[in-house]
Amino acid sequence: MSDHSPQPDGQPDGGPHPPPTPERPFATLSLEHSSTVDRVAEELRRALFDGEVGPGTPLRELALAEAMGVSRSTIREALGALVAEGLATREPNRGVFVTELDPQAVHDVGLARAVLEVAGARRWAGASDEEREAVREAIASFRDAAAVGADPSELTAAHLAIHRSIAALAGSPRLLALADALYAEIRLGLAKVDRIRRNAEDQVAAHQALVDLLEQGEVETAARELEEHLAHAETSMLEALHLPHDEGT
């Protein structure tokens, strides 16, 4: 929860820069300093999300250092970041391991999601125009992705982007940062079992219906609908995790 928007990759912030004004001529310019640690952490995240290293796998400092051609110190710092994001777990004097999602953790993530997203949905009317528009755009992207039959991982990303935009309605960077961390954990759990996706078209329709309710001011109905949707998603994810017989690559 450091810079309060780890933005674990995948969902672009959407917020374009403010236009330049006569008094502030270069307001559009910005440049992201990328430290080595950042790049290492990013690469590790990618590997986790792509399922290249499964839950429980130890992340050895020396091995990683040699593999990525950087010093052990740098790896150590990057691992610290992953641990802080919940993607990995540090066991003192034993090392850090890719986080394993037990049913309890899945439930907790579901619970936390519900609180954040319902809070966002309830604030639909009070949110800014940009925030509401972001939700519509997220749905549109999801619809497009489903239409062209994108791969499961892209569908998942687009799907989560919708929920993220809903959580963003609350207008709190800190809450959004937590939501991002939760979505990252979800992606971690779904890395290897993405195929379980049901009919994408149905999903699009369901989410569209949800937003329709919001647009019509039926906030409470939408909130209940959302909670149900999330409860369903949770059991669905539990099933997926209980059938880890994926047989070796």
Place this chain on the structure above:
Amino acid sequence: MSDHSPQPDGQPDGGPHPPPTPERPFATLSLEHSSTVDRVAEELRRALFDGEVGPGTPLRELALAEAMGVSRSTIREALGALVAEGLATREPNRGVFVTELDPQAVHDVGLARAVLEVAGARRWAGASDEEREAVREAIASFRDAAAVGADPSELTAAHLAIHRSIAALAGSPRLLALADALYAEIRLGLAKVDRIRRNAEDQVAAHQALVDLLEQGEVETAARELEEHLAHAETSMLEALHLPHDEGT
């Protein structure tokens, strides 16, 4: 968000160990490994909360290393932890500084608090007995502290402990971890302006009334009451931060 309970000191978890059973004879035993980094981080937190180093102060690696008699690497790691908790901010190539709370940040913290605590309050009936009991105990402690006229910092701690116990009602470690981070930021902001506390007895009564509502099942009323309380707390904190003329020491 690593172990999901940084427990930034102050509020003990309250949850005692599960009793030993015939099959698990030593369930009560546990031992906290304290690494050097942990202790450094803890000492830094203390210094921040006690106002020994004010917001905006740069935390120089070399200086800290020499002062605390540890290596720069260790300091660096500890600073990373503080940054991850939001207590400090890292500016690339410039160093890490004690976080300064601008009005916008205060508002965000207030917003996030409201979401988390209201969510907890709404779940009063659904929470476990221990969690409800924790709220009552927190209030009792606060009352005691007010009665014996404890110092402001202790009062603040006891006060926040109440709100923490309410957030805990939601039953989600992840949400609670975020709440802890928020309380830590609040403590940071209040480090030097603790005296603004109004009549402690009134505060006790107000919180007692809130819990009474919950006990009576008036959840929605309690939720509204709580939101109002938090909004008030926010403006009160803003006032405090706008009068930083603390002079001397």
Place this chain on the structure above:
DNA sequence: GATTGCCGGATTGTCGGACAATCAGGCGTT
């Protein structure tokens, strides 16, 4: 045969030193 004691390899935790890259501020030049 189960428990205990001990050894060895692997890995982390911490240290110290080193150096390039970057930044802030001062100083002189134009």
Place this chain on the structure above:
DNA sequence: AACGCCTGATTGTCCGACAATCCGGCAATC
């Protein structure tokens, strides 16, 4: 006053080192 340059301070990253800790296996013990 704006620009360019230099210097000192600080960070980012690297390397090598060593003790502490942990795991596993093997031998000794009851």
